[in-house]
Amino acid sequence: MSRIPKSDHAIHPQHVNPAAIRIVKRLRDSGFEAYIVGGAVRDLILGGQPKDFDVATNAKPEEIKGLFRRYRIIGSRFQIEHVRDGREVIEVTTYRGPHDSEDSLKNASKRSDKGLLLRDNVYGTLEQDAARRDLTINALYYDPLDETVLDQIDGGRDISARLIRVIGDPVKRYQEDPVRMLRVVRFAAKLQFDIEADTEAGIGKCAALLTEIPPARLFDEFLKLFMAGYGKPTLLLLLEHGLLHCLCPEAASLIASEPQYRTLVTSAMANTDQRVKDDRPVTPAFLLAALLWPALQARGNALAQQGEPPLQAVHSAGQQVIAETCLHMAIPRRFSFPVREIWELQPRLERKQPKKIKDLLANRRFRAAYDLLLLRAESGEPLEGIGEFWDQQQQKHPELVGTAPPRPDDRPPRRRRPRRNRNP
Ligand code: ATP
Ligand code: MG
Numbered sequence: 015m016s017r018i019p020k021s022d023h024a025i026h027p028q029h030v031n032p033a034a035i036r037i038v039k040r041l042r043d044s045g046f047e048a049y050i051v052g053g054a055v056r057d058l059i060l061g062g063q064p065k066d067f068d069v070a071t072n073a074k075p076e077e078i079k080g081l082f083r084r085y086r087i088i089g090s091r092f093q094i095e096h097v098r099d100g101r102e103v104i105e106v107t108t109y110r111g112p113h114d115s116e117d118s119l120k121n122a123s124k125r126s127d128k129g130l131l132l133r134d135n136v137y138g139t140l141e142q143d144a145a146r147r148d149l150t151i152n153a154l155y156y157d158p159l160d161e162t163v164l165d166q167i168d169g170g171r172d173i174s175a176r177l178i179r180v181i182g183d184p185v186k187r188y189q190e191d192p193v194r195m196l197r198v199v200r201f202a203a204k205l206q207f208d209i210e211a212d213t214e215a216g217i218g219k220c221a222a223l224l225t226e227i228p229p230a231r232l233f234d235e236f237l238k239l240f241m242a243g244y245g246k247p248t249l250l251l252l253l254e255h256g257l258l259h260c261l262c263p264e265a266a267s268l269i270a271s272e273p274q275y276r277t278l279v280t281s282a283m284a285n286t287d288q289r290v291k292d293d294r295p296v297t298p299a300f301l302l303a304a305l306l307w308p309a310l311q312a313r314g315n316a317l318a319q320q321g322e323p324p325l326q327a328v329h330s331a332g333q334q335v336i337a338e339t340c341l342h343m344a345i346p347r348r349f350s351f352p353v354r355e356i357w358e359l360q361p362r363l364e365r366k367q368p369k370k371i372k373d374l375l376a377n378r379r380f381r382a383a384y385d386l387l388l389l390r391a392e393s394g395e396p397l398e399g400i401g402e403f404w405d406q407q408q409q410k411h412p413e414l415v416g417t418a419p420p421r422p423d424d425r426p427p428r429r430r431r432p433r434r435n436r437n438p
Contacts, residue, residue: 018163018170025058025156025163033099034067037106047140049155054149055163059173059206065377069097069106070143070155077409093135100361110146111138123324129136130190130226136382141166148194149188149201150179162347176207192223196235199257203247211257217255224260229344236261240301243290245283252415260344264335268308274309278393285385299352300382302345304389309335310357332357352379359383361388366403375411376418384408 027035034050042046048071054064071078075087077248085096095106113136138146140155144166147153151172151378155164161169172179178198180187188195195217202209224232239248252258253276255366257268269275282304289296313331318324332354343352356379363374363383374380384404391397 016165016168016170016281018165020161023059023163023170024061025055025161027158027161029058029063030054030156030158031064031067031102031104033102034069034104037069037097037104038158040081041069041071041073041106044073044077046071046077048073048169049140049157049164049203051155052152054146054158055154056169057158059154059163059170067104067106070109070177071106072109072140074137076110078108081252109138109140109143111148115165126226130192130223130258140164145181147181148191151177151201151205151207153181153293169269172210176205177210178205178207178213179210180213180216183273184213185219188216188223192220192227193231193235195220195224195255195257196239196260197253199251199255200239200242200248203251204242206247214255217257221256221260225258225342227260229340229342232261232343233269233345237298240272240283240286240305241290241296241298245287245301246280249280249283262306262309262339263342264309264312264363265306268312269305272308274373274394278307278389279305281389281392282386285389286417297349297352297382299349300385301357302349303353303356303386306335306339307386307390308352308355309338312387325358328358328361329354352382355379356386360387363387363404364397364400366400371407372411372414373418375407376416377412378416378418380416 015100030050031054034054038048038050048069051070052068054067054151057064073081075093078095078097082097086096088094088096093108094107096103097106098104144153149172150167150169152169153167154169155166156162157164167181178201180194180198198209198213198217201293204233239245239252249258252261253266253270258269269279282301286296286301310328310331313334317327317330324329336345336350336354338385340350355377359374359377359379360383361371362385377383386398387404388401391401
């Protein structure tokens with residue numbers, strides 16, 4: 015085990031969440047081991063601002079419960095304790111151990127017949143905990159008391175070399191949890207790191223395993239992949255490694271084979287990335303509308319050729335595309351409804367019917383639909399002058415844009431606590 019001294023890393027205690035430090039101290043004062051771990055340490059070493067702070071400890075859940083009053087266990091496949099400190103919630107996890115240990119017999123570990131880990135609540139030591147994490151760069155343990163970093167598996171070396179490397183044998187680790195392949199790509203895109211050769215080769219062998227993942231988990235992963243401000247590089251890497259197919263196979267094939275679709279979808283991602291950087295609001299609905307547009311168009315054209323009127327064709331194609339995509343990633347209705355509205359506005363905007371202009375401007379999906387229309391025109395669809403036309407209309411009636419009240423069947427979006435998807 016190596017220990018990186020304070021002088022050799024860039025973490026400044028001022029940048030560490032005080033609630034996480036208090037929780038570590040509390041655990042230490044009670045005789046337990048406790049460290050700040052995972053993405054927070056990685057991001058702090060790289061000079062970034064962590065999204066969240068996680069604590070790992072050798073205290074068992076019952077012992078954590080005894081120490082903190084405001085506490086709640088979440089997850090069953092991978093149990094995590096949420097400890098509240100003021101308004102902050104810090105995730106505290108007991109060290110995990112290998113699955114062939116004695117504990118694993120006591121119903122704490124469970125695998126599917128394909129080797130997928132269905133339950134991972136076998137406890138272990140710090141060394142074992144580090145070995146069970148996904149990437150070397152995510153397996154660093156920061157001690158806020160003496161300000162050193164414990165580095166079990168050369169995560170420090172890989173951060174310096176800017177390499178994404180899976181811990182252990184990549185194929186085995188992907189078989190245990192195929193979502194790790196998406197995490198490899200996500201961190202490579204976000205950090206602009208290279209993917210180590212075996213880590214990369216394993217993806218080629220295991221990509222198909224992602225079909226085993228429950229669609230709800232894949233949708234959560236979709237949000238992390240595309241809503242964090244690195245959507246464009248992430249999309250390109252997913253395409254390069256044949257991983258986009260696990261999220262939306264039909265659209266992925268068209269994006270991979272037809273340059274104009276690739277242009278459209280990468281531009282949509284780039285727009286969203288810019289909005290994230292500018293701190294402007296972003297919605298998954300617009301991204302989904304653009305990402306799945308190739309599939310919508312293919313199906314819509316096919317239906318129109320079979321004689322369906324154009325608006326009806328888009329409506330039916332929308333239903334089909336959403337239903338088909340939900341087999342792979344479960345898009346909640348609060349997003350799939352607006353996606354279909356954005357699609358259904360496309361042919362209506364293309365028609366430029368004078369009597370409908372005010373209604374269309376007032377539609378509350380107008381802005382998103384107009385943005386998609388512009389991307390379609392820019393990517394080479396024959397829609398000459400359409401952008402200018404709707405630009406002029408908006409200038410004429412700026413007070414109308416997006417003002418129509420919600421339709422009665424629109425339920426307000428339900429706020430959901432983001433699910434943290436981690437497996438062993
Ligand atoms: P970020 O929060 O910035 O997306 P992170 O690395 O903190 O990145 P989390 O999903 O918050 O990612 O997970 C926290 C830590 O848990 C990771 O750093 C990693 O050590 C471990 N982990 C998460 N998911 C997995 C997994 N599927 N397999 C193994 N370890 C995982
Ligand atoms: Mg995290």
